[in-house]
Amino acid sequence: MTTTAARFKTGIATALAISGAVALAGHAFAYLLRTSTAPxxxxxxxxxxxxxxxxxxxxxxxxxxxxxxxxxxxxxxxxxxxxxxxxxxxxxxxxxxxxxxxxxxxxxxxxxxxxxxxxxxxxxxxxxxxxxxxxxxxxxxxxxx
Incomplete structure (x- = not known):
């Protein structure tokens, strides 16, 4: 595998990890802000x-x-x-x-x-x-x- 291909693969993996972490943090934050739907x-x-x-x-x-x-x-x-x-x-x-x-x-x-x-x-x-x-x-x- 060439160095360029390895860097590309690492970049894609990093981008996916970051986007997943941001999505997870967003859902957690929304959960903490919500109002109870059942009184x-x-x-x-x-x-x-x-x-x-x-x-x-x-x-x-x-x-x-x-x-x-x-x-x-x-x-x-x-x-x-x-x-x-x-x-x-x-x-x-x-x-x-x-x-x-x-x-x-x-x-x-x-x-x-x-x-x-x-x-x-x-x-x-x-x-x-x-x-x-x-x-x-x-x-x-x-x-x-």
Missing amino acids: EVLTEVASPDGAYKAVHSVYLGGAIASHCIDVVSVYRATDRVDGGDESSRVYTGSCHTNGPALRWISKDWLEVGFSMTGALENVAEVRLSKHAVEGKVSVTFAVDD
Whole structure:
């Protein structure tokens, strides 16, 4: 084998090794940044008549860009709770030391209590919805400073 052919072969092997290492590092970095797709259900509170349930879930972020998101969703009692259905969400915000407080005022009226100062990290955004389950459940919010 000539010297030129040997250098060419070594160059190709080096280029392949480098591109493989870069691809592997990119996938590892993306994995560390991702948000958990499966929420952890912390609390389920049934409405007084048992027709609905309010569910407090938490989404946890990756190791490098760690974050925590509290989510409150409202479902019919017979619905499967998965937390991923954004149409069922009535509260979304940064995690709090005690999480949002859930209290049914009546069979179709839920109160969600939370504190803007009790967040574990800076609160950049809180999303609220006044109705759930196709408008059949009213939601009010009690906010502590």
